[in-house]
Amino acid sequence: MKLGKVEFCHFLQILALFLCLSGMNQAEFSRSRSKPYFQSGRTRTKRSWVWNQFFVLEEYMGTDPLYVGKLHSDVDKGDGSIKYILSGEGASSIFIIDENTGDIHATKRLDREEQAYYTLRAQALDRLTNKPVEPESEFIIKIQDINDNEPKFLDGPYTAGVPEMSPVGTSVVQVTATDADDPTYGNSARVVYSILQGQPYFSVEPKTGVIKTALPNMDREAKDQYLLVIQAKDMVGQNGGLSGTTSVTVTLTDVNDNPPRFPRRSYQYNVPESLPVASVVARIKAADADVGPNAEMEYKIVDGDGLGVFKISVDKDTQEGIITIQKELDFEAKTSYTLRIEAANMHVDPRFLSLGPFSDMTTLKIIVEDVDEPPVFTSRLYSMVVSEAAKVGTIIGTVAAHDPDASNSPVRYSIDRNTDLERYFNIDANSGVITTAKSLDRETNAVHNITVLAMESQNPAQIGRGYVAITILDINDNAPEFAMEYETTVCENAQPGQVIQKISAIDKDDPPNGHQFYFSLTTEAANNHNFTLQDNKGDVTPSLSGAVNLY
Template sequence: MRITRTSCICPVLVCLCFVQRCYGAAHHSSIKVNRNQTKQIEGETEVHHRPKRGWVWNQFFVLEEHIGPDPQYVGKLHSNSDKGDGSVKYILTGEGAGTIFTIDETTGDIHATKSLDREQKTHYVLHAQAIDRRTNKPLEPESEFIIKVQDINDNAPEFSDGPYVVTVPEMSEIGTSVMQVTATDADDPTYGNSARVVYSILQGQPYFSVDPKTGVIRTALPNMDREAREHYSVVIQAKDMAGQVGGLSGSTTVNITLTDVNDNPPRFPQKHHQLYVPESAQVGSAVGKIKANDADIGLNADIKYTIVNGDGSGVFSISTDKDSREGILSLKKPLNYEKKKLYTLNIEGANTHVDFHFSHLGPFKDTTMLKIIVGDVDESPLFTLPSYVLDVYENAELGTIIGTVTAHDPDSANILVRYSIDRNEEEEKYFNIDVITGDIRTAKILDREETPWHNITVAASEIDNADLVSHAPVAIRVLDVNDNPPELVREYDVIVCENAKPGQVIHTVSATDKDDTGNGPRFHFSLGETHSVNPNFTLRDNEDNTASILTRRKRFSRATQELYYLPILISDGGIPSLSSSSTLTISVCACDRNGRVRTCHAEAFLSSAGLSTGALIAILLCVVILLAIVVLFITLRRSKKEPLIISEEDVRENVVTYDDEGGGEEDTEAFDITALRNPSAAEELKYRRDVRPEVMSTPKHQPPSNQDSLDVQEFLRQRLAEADLDSSGPPYDSLQTYAYEGHRSEAGSISSLDSVASHSEQDYTYLDDWGPEFKKLAELYGDIEPERTT
């Protein structure tokens, strides 16, 4: 089978078809097929030998964008076995077969039924086959071929990134590259000139040019000035077909902005300026503005202002406002219309950034003259000093002149000034000022130790205009006089050990003085005049404002004396010198060999030994435990009361019970029961046991009377006198009872047992059995009956 293209659809393609055939014969291999074809006819097998048959195929071409009423002819498939009798059937398969491409089954002619676009698909791969209509068996092997879409110039060049924005410095040289633009054409660049693009400039001449081949845009004029024109809009065209007539074109816009360079110096609009400033202007305040114009922008327009010369260079200063680029004129010193009414300044404005490429266009600075006129205003009084420091001694008399402040009217009128002191509501009135002279006097007695400095503010105003006021601070220093005697720094707890040695330092004391250093240290220490020679202790002045206490003897004894008092005289170094006396209390304590305190009275021991909190808690806990044991012991003793009736047989009616226990358990212990049995035994009780007297005093007793003549009244009187004389007794009354009623009272026995009128059934005749000694004892003790024994 041979695939041939018998005709071309236009004369232009006749040459193309010829080239196609030659190209196919030269570049594609021939496919030779040796095949035995078996044909069965009515059960009979006939074998035919097919000779070699070669066929050559090549690409088919179809023009894109075909527009016409009839399908576009592509080519023809033909087999050598086709005799033209219609027995051969041609079949087309592959990409677009049956939809885009159709084939005549009998003739093998291929047509394109749709318009094709090469930019969407450049070629189609199809397969051709020839079969026998009667047997449906292939006459030729299936062959693959390509239909290529032939390009036509149907796409214009495009700028994909446009429009463009670009900058170039002003004053650039001719030919300075601005940017490169590139246009793309979707047509086939390998076929014809459909994709061959040429660039040209449609708008932007004569300022810029473009390279036709590369699309590079360059400057075309020298020294383009941004200040004259800043923005340019350049239109670039790209045309295919190498720019020939009939080619397609596309365009884009390039917005070019000239960037600024410092090619313009600053310029003052005037060569002479004038400024009015009142003399009341405050120092440091802005009094005026001045500005130089610069055609440049940004950093190239920054200006620095300076005062280059003039008689006002020391009075005024100038700075630059970065936002407005103005020169701000400020006042450095106060103005005085009466002294100077006019100042002249030469001000320069210069660029801070200069491009050396354009330095030939300089100088980039300009100067102007500024005249400053000082205006006259009514000013407030002016003090001779901005502030005052005055001195006064403490304890100065009321009305003492401390110093004087002065102020005057700076105006030419020279109006009188009056003075006053600004006072707060809480401020005490320590000072007064003379309204006319400005003399400051004391209004209270000053104490340096209380307030060493006083700060007041003096106001000065014109007599006829109180609104014009000036103020001046006045610091008043109170000078010291020696009006405070020295004293010990604190109260000292001094301890001396019982085993102290002579000359041993037991403590060092220091002194202080409220006065200033000139009237205070150095301090002098000595013993009081009456104790200048102390047998126990001595004092040594260390000449460093301290003194040491030393022992003069050894072996102190707490039993003999627990406390010693040592007066110390301290004098300061002021003129005249002041002194004071202080007394040190020295406690005697028991110490070990190393001098550590073991026992001492409570205050000295605690202060010297420095017991910790834990040790104090342990001591208190032990005390609480001991108290608990004592309370328990007393409770047990109370539960074991002595029976009122000694013997069951002792049923006499002389037992009296008292609920009052006096002073408690201690009072009970102080009572001696023997006094009830033997009156003379009471003489032995001289002191109460519940109170330990600090001073042992012996009560004055009445001489004991004869037992035979002692009665109850005398006995009670004697006991009352002893109680009155006993200074160790408790501060409360104690009731004591005595069963002894006296001996042979004239009134007779007060007991109901001896009463004649008594109807007691008790029989006392048994006393006769005891003998005369016991009877005498019974008569002496009255109602007490001895226990009968058997």
């Protein structure tokens, strides 16, 4: 198998390095050109270049130029007739050659991480004719790596999360360090990972940088965050290797591993009986060490004698149980209630059911406090009737009120005069008997709506109100009246019996079966034989009319 020019060059360089490291300081190697060199139309036998190893350690810090190697042609007899020329990358600026001896030196400090090798070309010229005595040869100066770069975590610092209670060996995050040294030469770029801070909770795989949990049952409620320091060291972690570090902040995320718990087995609240329906009686809260959805809960009243009187709901923001009134409270009817309340998680993790029920119970006792209430009437509305013919002092009816409090204070009555401006009625302050105080007229006011006040004798500020509707019964105390004043004209040629006017009457009274009027001419008019009056009897319409006829 034939090797190409570049492959063969690399082979020679590697072999030279090996021999150099084995103690051969001036071993020489030759490489023949595959093509003949033509000059002046004649074919020359091919010549050979001879040179040392061309490997240069990076980061040379000496003051003198660094010796790289020696170029030599077998044509050179050492008489000074051959001149060596160097060209290509870095020629003259970085690399110089002694034109007489072929020795190559580096004049600047080289950095493999900036440039790993340089490609140059060498020529051997006849000093007198300046003609090539060898074909131009290309060779490579490779910069030999030293361990001058520490591993770096380009993506650090890291943050990661892992569920609490995770089993040992659960992967958390992978960290990666890079080393700018040559990965193909030695161990300068071979990195291993170790954990400097974070044991015994976490570990790191030396080769991959994968961080894993190292302790079972890590509890977020005990500690929710850990700061890890991870080291990456080259030279496979051996002494003399360079290292770099990064931090990893690991947060334990919550799982629902804690049931709700009431801080107390029982609670007691005092509530005034006057508290309106829908008012908040109490707020209770079961503690849950979890957070977020894992701490969400619902409350229920599961037992007790207040099931229909109170209800409980949850405040979504605070997770409190809010107890409110559904029915009015009455100290005189019931002085206390007992509720059995349950708090339960809404989102239960089946993995932790073995820890027990994710709910808790407590007892809530509500004491109803007595409030000094105003007197209460036996009826919200009293309906009474009285004749308009009733005499002053006639009894119409009686109202009754009592103090609902345990003290049962005596009650005194009065009429709210804003509802009886004309003072038609009186009430007995002690008995509640209502009587007439003035003559009544149904035609003026058929119904009187009055308000009766009942106040406690011991505390006049406590006033109850009762409402009375008094209907006035009609009597026939009004004479009929003609509906209007009549004025009638008649033509002189009117025929006898012709109706010339119809008349009607009204009555302010209101008998149950309606009015029935009877019409007749007065004594004076009866003597006038030119006219007659016809009475339409039996018609019981509100206004009956008679007919005046021409006789």
